[in-house]
Amino acid sequence: MARKKSLDEVRPGQGDDASSRRAPMREFSRSLPMSLLRAREAVMRQFRPSLRNHGLTEQQWRILRALTAVDEIEVTELARVAFLLGPSLSRILRDLEARALIERKAAENDARRAVVSISAKGLKLIEAVAPTSEAIYAEITRRYGARRLAELHEMLGVLEASLAGMGSADGAEVEAEE
Amino acid sequence: MARKKSLDEVRPGQGDDASSRRAPMREFSRSLPMSLLRAREAVMRQFRPSLRNHGLTEQQWRILRALTAVDEIEVTELARVAFLLGPSLSRILRDLEARALIERKAAENDARRAVVSISAKGLKLIEAVAPTSEAIYAEITRRYGARRLAELHEMLGVLEASLAGMGSADGAEVEAEE
DNA sequence: GGAATTCACTTAACATGTTAATCATCTCCC
DNA sequence: GGGAGATGATTAACATGTTAAGTGAATTCC
Numbered sequence: 001m002a003r004k005k006s007l008d009e010v011r012p013g014q015g016d017d018a019s020s021r022r023a024p025m026r027e028f029s030r031s032l033p034m035s036l037l038r039a040r041e042a043v044m045r046q047f048r049p050s051l052r053n054h055g056l057t058e059q060q061w062r063i064l065r066a067l068t069a070v071d072e073i074e075v076t077e078l079a080r081v082a083f084l085l086g087p088s089l090s091r092i093l094r095d096l097e098a099r100a101l102i103e104r105k106a107a108e109n110d111a112r113r114a115v116v117s118i119s120a121k122g123l124k125l126i127e128a129v130a131p132t133s134e135a136i137y138a139e140i141t142r143r144y145g146a147r148r149l150a151e152l153h154e155m156l157g158v159l160e161a162s163l164a165g166m167g168s169a170d171g172a173e174v175e176a177e178e
Numbered sequence: 179m180a181r182k183k184s185l186d187e188v189r190p191g192q193g194d195d196a197s198s199r200r201a202p203m204r205e206f207s208r209s210l211p212m213s214l215l216r217a218r219e220a221v222m223r224q225f226r227p228s229l230r231n232h233g234l235t236e237q238q239w240r241i242l243r244a245l246t247a248v249d250e251i252e253v254t255e256l257a258r259v260a261f262l263l264g265p266s267l268s269r270i271l272r273d274l275e276a277r278a279l280i281e282r283k284a285a286e287n288d289a290r291r292a293v294v295s296i297s298a299k300g301l302k303l304i305e306a307v308a309p310t311s312e313a314i315y316a317e318i319t320r321r322y323g324a325r326r327l328a329e330l331h332e333m334l335g336v337l338e339a340s341l342a343g344m345g346s347a348d349g350a351e352v353e354a355e356e
Numbered sequence: 357g358g359a360a361t362t363c364a365c366t367t368a369a370c371a372t373g374t375t376a377a378t379c380a381t382c383t384c385c386c
Numbered sequence: 387g388g389g390a391g392a393t394g395a396t397t398a399a400c401a402t403g404t405t406a407a408g409t410g411a412a413t414t415c416c
Contacts, residue, residue: 028244028259030331032318033225033236036218038261039334042341043211048404057371057404058211066206076394081206083216088372090396095371112381112394140210143340148333153208155330156217162321163220226374235374235401254364266402268366273401290364290411 046140050132054125059084060092064101064126067118074107075114101125224318228310232303237262238270242279242304245296252285253292279303 028034044058051061062082067073073081079089093116096102101122107113118126141149206212222236229239240260245251251259257267271294274280279300285291296304319327 028247032315032327032331033218033221034240034261035331035334036214036221039337040211040214040218041261042338043214046341046344047211052405059372062206062212069206074394083212083219085373085375086395087374087397091372094396110382110394114395137210139344140341143344144337148336149210152333152337153210153213155326155333156213158326159217159322159330160220163224163318166224166317166321230375237402252364263403263405264365265367265404269402272366288364288412292365 043140046136047133050129050136054129056125056129059088060096061129063089063092063096064118064122067102067116068123068126070117072115072117075116078116096122221318224314225311228314229307232307234303234307237266238274239307241267241270241274242296242300245280245294246301246304248295250293250295253294256294274300 048058051058056064059082062084063078066078066082075089075093076086078084079086082089084092093102093104097104100119102116103119104114104116107115144152226236229236234242237260240262241256244256244260253267253271254264257264260267262270271280271282275282278297280294281297282292282294285293322330
């Protein structure tokens with residue numbers, strides 16, 4: 001299905017002046033990844049200064065935040081919950097442990113697995129940041145509207161679900177799982 | 179053998195009589211930044227393999243894509259359009275220029291400004307990638323629904339606009355510029 | 357007309373994203 | 387029980403995100 005160049009033959013005269021260069025694909029601002037990126041950045045821009053004042057990055061905050069919801073958790077599971085890739089998580093955990101914000105031990109029955117939990121110091125830090133964070137979130141909700149916000153969440157969830165089973169699609173290899 | 183556990187199945191409900199551990203904040207999965215991040219990742223996951231096959235990263239693609247829409251453009255304006263920070267753009271332009279995918283010259287009346295344009299080679303690369311990219315985008319639209327997609331764009335735009343004037347809010351300094 | 361300031365990048369430094377490779381277990385199966 | 391393969395976590399290598407500092411060129415203001 002690849003050799004179909006009918007798309008729009010990205011080959012106008014291109015000859016002389018500017019105006020002959022027509023938009024080759026979708027208008028840039030209408031690209032879905034771009035819209036999502038811009039929206040997310042608009043939101044994160046609100047939180048970053050506060051986090052920074054407490055010496056935390058967005059990802060470090062995500063991890064600590066996830067840890068407050070459980071007693072302890074394995075690294076792989078934490079990666080899934082905090083939506084981080086393994087290598088990023090490894091680095092961040094190393095730093096957080098060095099700062100004594102988390103604790104880490106080996107799993108009882110499997111020496112490969114590591115179990116992580118938040119420390120008292122980490123909990124204290126969370127408590128220090130939470131009020132500001134909540135206030136910002138409340139302001140965002142106020143501005144955007146609680147109903148609309150819920151609707152957006154819903155639509156994003158559906159989008160994720162819609163794309164769930166979509167393969168790579170280029171050198172698409174979706175071989176059956178034996 | 180170890181079939182992929184459905185997401186809900188793995189969710190650490192965590193006893194949760196653990197009322198000693200008071201609910202820290204909003205449930206993690208309901209965090210807006212997280213929802214946006216997950217949605218965007220679900221979308222980008224579809225495009226990355228194809229781009230990679232052509233030796234392009236997402237950001238490099240964004241830049242080349244933006245350049246096809248104009249004859250030439252100043253670096254600052256390109257940063258705004260492609261939604262990249264200056265430093266990232268500097269690095270990427272250096273690489274793209276080394277690969278002869280773009281061309282760069284100084285502005286006529288202002289030696290500080292640089293003007294960038296896509297090269298013939300760059301245009302050729304775009305043409306090679308575009309069909310696959312468009313096919314993926316079409317499939318996403320088909321799965322999610324064109325109407326719903328438009329609605330999502332709209333809501334994301336409104337979100338961005340809603341947050342436009344919101345200050346840092348921590349050590350918030352939005353003093354009038356006297 | 358020249359010092360101070362602003363402006364358009366660019367570098368620097370550190371943290372994360374992304375993919376591939378490595379390492380140490382663990383499991384399975386003969 | 388021992389070796390092949392799978393698994394959990396880390397390390398490596400490169401690209402980008404993010405903030406701060408640097409550089410050279412224009413602008414402002416006295």
